[in-house]
Amino acid sequence: MASIRTTTKGATSSGDVARRRFTWYKIKEGVIPYLLIAPLLILVAVFVYWPLIYSTYLSFFDWNFVRPDKNFVGWDNYTQLLDDPRFLRSLHGTWIYLVTLIPIQVFLPLGLAMLLWPIRRAKSQGAYRVILFSPTVVAWSVGAVMWLWIFNPLQGLLNKVIAEFGVERVNWLSDRNTAIWTVIIVATWKTLGFNLLLYLAALEAVPHDYVEAASLDGASNWQIMRTIRFPLITPTFFFVLVTTVISVNDDVFGAINVLTEGGPFESTTNIIYYLYEQGFKYFQIGDASAVATIIFVATVFLTWLQFRFIEGHVHYG
Secondary structure (H helix, E strand, C coil), X not given: CHHHHHHHHHHHHHHHHHHHHHHHHHHHHHHXXXXXXXXXXXXXXXXXXXXXXXXHHHCCXXXXXXXXCCEECCCHXXXXXXXXXXXXXXXXXXXXXXXXXXXXXXXXXXXXXXXXXXXCCCHHHHHHXXXXXXXXXXXXXXXXXXXXXXXXXXXXXXXXXXXXXXXXXXXXXXXXXXXXXXXXXXXXXHHHHHHHHHHHHHXXXXXXXXXXXXXXXXXXXXXXXXXXXHHHCHHHHHHHXXXXXXXXXXXXXXXXXXXXXXXXXXXXCCHHHHHHHHHHCCCCHHHHHHXXXXXXXXXXXXXXXXXXXXXXXXXXX
């Protein structure tokens, strides 16, 4: 009898130990993934969400970044923007950059990828990739010096070339009719290669069986591209479109800051450069925070529009 009790007690103890171990294992299984991503979540919270919240808070105050007290002004920082001609000119420049650079940065790399794809096995494609992608890794300070030399009105390479054809020299960076186009050219040069590599990687992932079957059925290269390749790379196309819309005005900021500083007569400025001037030149932190909040809301809205009306045409899988 005693041995039976001992055996039962031992079995019960073993069962409790097994249950405790199983419970501890389930707890670790549920907690460890969150512990692993906790450092990233903390960094995102500290360097993304907290600045966003604090910037929105500052947009309701008049503060010059120096004095300790902040004067609450409510919505004045937002309403006064509409009376600021510099802000209105920055909106005009922002619109021009959106209308011109989004098609260029989305479709031009796609076209180049289509041209490079047929020679994917040739050694020359590697050289083309390096040439087209290298501006992406070049620092703005280095690239700007080169472009300042190219656009120099007296000794610039571009003016020397057009002078050979009898064309008068152009003040590329000081003429308001040409300055904004120089900024667009430099911004395109800087960002073109990254999207190009994304498209080339997407084309590489298209199953060869589909293309071969279409070729056997007599489809032309254009038909294959239109009905097979492009539909299968639409996830990459959509990604490039969304990220370009989000970052296009950030990308052009470097060219504006180095080449023109928003001039001449603020013809090349945009809303990002206006924010920079208000916050870090004139120390109008309330105005700059209001602009930052507007940019955030507009970016979220544009991104939502793309997911709402374009994502439905993307062929996943």
